[in-house]
Amino acid sequence: MPASLVISAPASGVGKTTLTLALARAWRKRGLNVQCFKSGPDYIDPAFHAAATGRASVNVDSWAMDRGTIAHLVSRGGNADVVLAEGSMGLFDGVAARGVSGTGATADIAEMLGWPVVLVIDPSGQAQTAAAIAAGLRDYRAGVRLGGVVLNRVASPRHEDLVRRALNEAGIKVFGALPRHAEISLPKRHLGLVQAEEQAEIGKLIDEAARFVAEHVDLDAVLHSAGQWSPQAAANGLNVTPPGQRIALARDAAFSFVYPHMLEAWRAAGAEIVPFSPLADEAPDASANVCWLPGGYPELHAGKIAGNARFRSGLRAFAETRPVHGECGGYMVLGAGLTDADGIRHEMAGLLGLETSFAKRRMHLGYRLAELAAPMPGHQPGARLRGHEFHYSTILAQPDTPLAVVHDATGAVIAETGSRRGHATGTFFHLIAEDR
Structure with a gap:
């Protein structure tokens, strides 16, 4: 033991x-x-x-x-x-x-x-x-x-x-x-x-x-x-549905905030993960049926992301026919623009209308419980998703249709509802688990 x-x-x-x-x-x-x-x-x-x-x-x-x-x-x-x-x-x-x-x-x-x-x-x-x-x-x-x-x-x-x-x-x-x-x-x-x-x-x-x-x-x-300690047999495993069968996953210094148990659960359910690097100007794999942009530090690399035309055009082409989802930093990159710490605005993918600013810093921190108003990859409307939000960026505009009604841990409704437009969805919270 x-x-x-x-x-x-x-x-x-x-x-x-x-x-x-x-x-x-x-x-x-x-x-x-x-x-x-x-x-x-x-x-x-x-x-x-x-x-x-x-x-x-x-x-x-x-x-x-x-x-x-x-x-x-x-x-x-x-x-x-x-x-x-x-x-x-x-x-x-x-x-x-x-x-x-x-x-x-x-x-x-x-x-x-x-x-x-x-x-x-x-x-x-x-x-x-x-x-x-x-x-x-x-x-x-x-x-x-x-x-x-x-x-x-x-x-x-x-x-x-x-x-x-x-x-x-x-x-x-x-x-x-x-x-x-x-x-x-x-x-x-x-x-x-x-x-x-x-x-x-x-x-x-x-x-x-x-x-x-x-x-x-x-x-x-x-x-x-x-x-x-003697491990006890678990009555159930992870209640996690992969967002697709073949997942194009952004992975580099700007997109690295992924809970390991989520990736393991996706693989355990039979999904294949195909990493790509937006910072290396790579587009999502064309054979994937969903693209997932996790959080990380896009605010530190906003100029490079904005200048990587192959990544941005490849992501837009992917989103014409297949779902793309972004979490926190990934959500920001799916938006129209990101203003860095020096007050310089950088054009992002434009799949959503979200405008965020790292120059106007305010900490957002805490657990989140979201009830989906629309589907997102791996989850249907009405699903109750539990996650966590931690970032310093401020929303300047969030004009698209809200993705969910989002509550903090006290039950209060918060403004960071996430967004959806076409095949693109995004949230500021990082998904941890879905209520059974």
């Missing part, structure tokens, strides 16, 4: 990803098979997990997924020696209203699967108070079990001693303490970490993180705190 743990923290930006990658690589160097998961709607971290472990990582999400789907996804860890689920935000941070099987909090996954939690605590600017925070997290919810703590960014040996003593008095294990170490900082941009595939030195960075963590953290003690 795999040793299973959840890596979480009191808040974002504390070092969960770095510790997860370091533990995974350190145990892999010891000859152990490590399987990672990501709790919550993050499409960047799973690629880092795969780089650290050599095994594909997928998201599990208690707001969007039912227990059967989550059990199906985590069952891939049954043949691993160690299973690590990296949390998002703080341990108990979710939305106010419960979704399919929870609020989206990492604690939901920890309790549902019975996996102990390793907390990453950054005691910068405090000392004994760090123990009060850890004790509060330990006692907040009876079904969530704390395995211990790793301290990150401790200022000095004296600082570490003060925090360790307080944690020991609270009955909380300290697995190790990490001094500040700039060499293992992961670069960031406006939607999170710079993607793994964009970092040529990612392997060396993960190796250095593993060396550093192995030097300061008792890896055996962390393993000893893990739960012995």
Whole structure:
């Protein structure tokens, strides 16, 4: 049975990803098979997990997924020696209203699967108070079990001693303490970490993180705190219908935000995925029966996309006879124009009338529940789709027929309805699952 743990923290930006990658690589160097998961709607971290472990990582999400789907996804860890689920935000941070099987909090996954939690605590600017925070997290919810703590960014040996003593008095294990170490900082941009595939030195960075963590953290003690998890047979798998039999999928640095479980579900249902690169001025494969443009960073490449005539004309020709769907950044590229951070407008594909601006930045973040008013690839009118939206672009115009009635996690109707025109559809949310 795999040793299973959840890596979480009191808040974002504390070092969960770095510790997860370091533990995974350190145990892999010891000859152990490590399987990672990501709790919550993050499409960047799973690629880092795969780089650290050599095994594909997928998201599990208690707001969007039912227990059967989550059990199906985590069952891939049954043949691993160690299973690590990296949390998002703080341990108990979710939305106010419960979704399919929870609020989206990492604690939901920890309790549902019975996996102990390793907390990453950054005691910068405090000392004994760090123990009060850890004790509060330990006692907040009876079904969530704390395995211990790793301290990150401790200022000095004296600082570490003060925090360790307080944690020991609270009955909380300290697995190790990490001094500040700039060499293992992961670069960031406006939607999170710079993607793994964009970092040529990612392997060396993960190796250095593993060396550093192995030097300061008792890896055996962390393993000893893990739960012995036996995967349960899932009553059902993923409730995902592929958008077509042969899918032309945009894949490059501008179109990379795809949940791994979605691609796996498409393939499992018999669909074939044919990647193409808009940044390389490639058009969708003419033999495909649907084209899908995922999100990513088109706002960073708007000039190149606008200048790639083969891509734009090929996409327009494809859409004359077959469906094309865009998510978030892909939706923006299907629109009429995209204004970049410098205020320069770039002409996009023009399959929809959408006008967006990255110069007028405003964060849009949260879960989305959409009821389709019209069909989109793989889904019929009336389907209830669960997803997540995260972008900084502002809608200047959205003139086409709305694709759906879209609610946020509180049930409030939002303006980002998506659009449809001819064979083209688009949404600002990234699809995670369809309600059964």
